[in-house]
Amino acid sequence: MILYFSGTGNSKYVANYLSDKLDDEMVSLNEVIKYNQKLDFTSIKPFIFVSPIYCWRYPKIIEDLISHSNLLGSNEVYCIATMGQDSGKAGKYLKKIVQSKGMIFKGFEGLLMPDNYVFSDKMATSEEIKYIFENLMPVLEDLRYQISKNQFIKTREKTHLASLKSGLINKQFNKYLLRNKVFTISKDCIGCTQCELLCPVNNIIMKDNHPVIGSNCIYCFSCIQHCPKEAINIRGQTENNGRYVCQEYKTK
Ligand SMILES: Cc1cc2nc3c(=O)[nH]c(=O)nc-3n(C[C@H](O)[C@H](O)[C@H](O)COP(=O)(O)O)c2cc1C
Structure with missing residues (x-):
């Protein structure tokens, strides 16, 4: 299996x-x-x-x-x-x-x-x-x-x-980095719900056709990477880095 x-x-x-x-x-x-x-x-x-x-x-x-x-x-x-x-x-x-x-x-x-x-x-x-x-x-x-x-x-x-x-760095990553981030949703968001659907920990909930991101993120980046409009970002970090999704599983 x-x-x-x-x-x-x-x-x-x-x-x-x-x-x-x-x-x-x-x-x-x-x-x-x-x-x-x-x-x-x-x-x-x-x-x-x-x-x-x-x-x-x-x-x-x-x-x-x-x-x-x-x-x-x-x-x-x-x-x-x-x-x-x-x-x-x-x-x-x-x-x-x-x-x-x-x-x-x-x-x-x-x-x-x-x-x-x-x-x-x-x-x-x-x-x-x-x-x-x-x-x-x-x-x-x-x-x-x-x-x-x-x-x-x-x-x-x-x-x-x-x-x-x-060891130590991984421990710090799980303890601090995962909590220390600000997600932004740009005006390009079309409310397609892809991010909500793909989030494995149900940390994204649509409210008024707009994703609201909670504090339970595990950093898989599904939401950022799959967004068809590249509307989701971590402020100051991801805007200029491009996007990657394995070709076979592109959702856009
Ligand atoms: C939060 C996070 C941490 C990562 N840390 C490492 C790392 O320590 N070493 C590494 O080689 N790749 C690291 N990567 C890259 C991923 O392991 C790699 O791209 C992986 O193939 C993604 O698999 P997926 O497409 O199945 O999610 C990291 C990716 C993420 C999202």
Whole structure:
């Protein structure tokens, strides 16, 4: 069973590829979270989580979900991440979570995909995106092969200052940065409700045909990136960075 979380479609793309090639079912954790569904999952095949990296770890909401879910049937778990640059020591934390459930951690792989961290980074050009996908495909195919043979994936996380990034900095990110932002909605908003529909934590509610953003944001950037009018921004941060959504899942 492939359980994926995705803000801008990269992780969904990987989940879909693995689902197709491994003939395995796919579960959207966006929907599980949004609709407050039960965290009971049963699979004969290994569980494969696919999620973006947020500040050198899986998003906290996904780490917590893995911790609290009942994974029945198979006792094996793979953790796959998509990322713009590096995953720090994300795999180390996931291994700990999986093993604390009494399950077998089959390994972690971080896949390089277009960066969607629009808060501070410029989004890739179409040429750059093409190049990234060309490089991704053989890695993804190799990963698919290893999983199909039920092999352990070798975790290759040895990046600069990884312990600090995934430890202290990640902690500060979850504690402070997520609360410290001001969303703006420009007059270009057409009230299409796409942002409300896509927000996995129901943090956006339409009022008088206008999105009102609450204080429960997890920073997936779905609302900003998918907005057909680029009307949603984080003040002073995202206005000039362009937009990115994985081609297959563009909603506009
Ligand atoms: C809040 C946030 C934090 C991020 N932090 C990292 C990071 O620490 N390292 C990295 O390589 N990419 C980072 N990224 C980029 C995403 O992990 C990457 O673009 C991912 O493929 C997006 O997946 P999605 O399209 O499924 O949402 C971050 C993105 C967001 C939104």
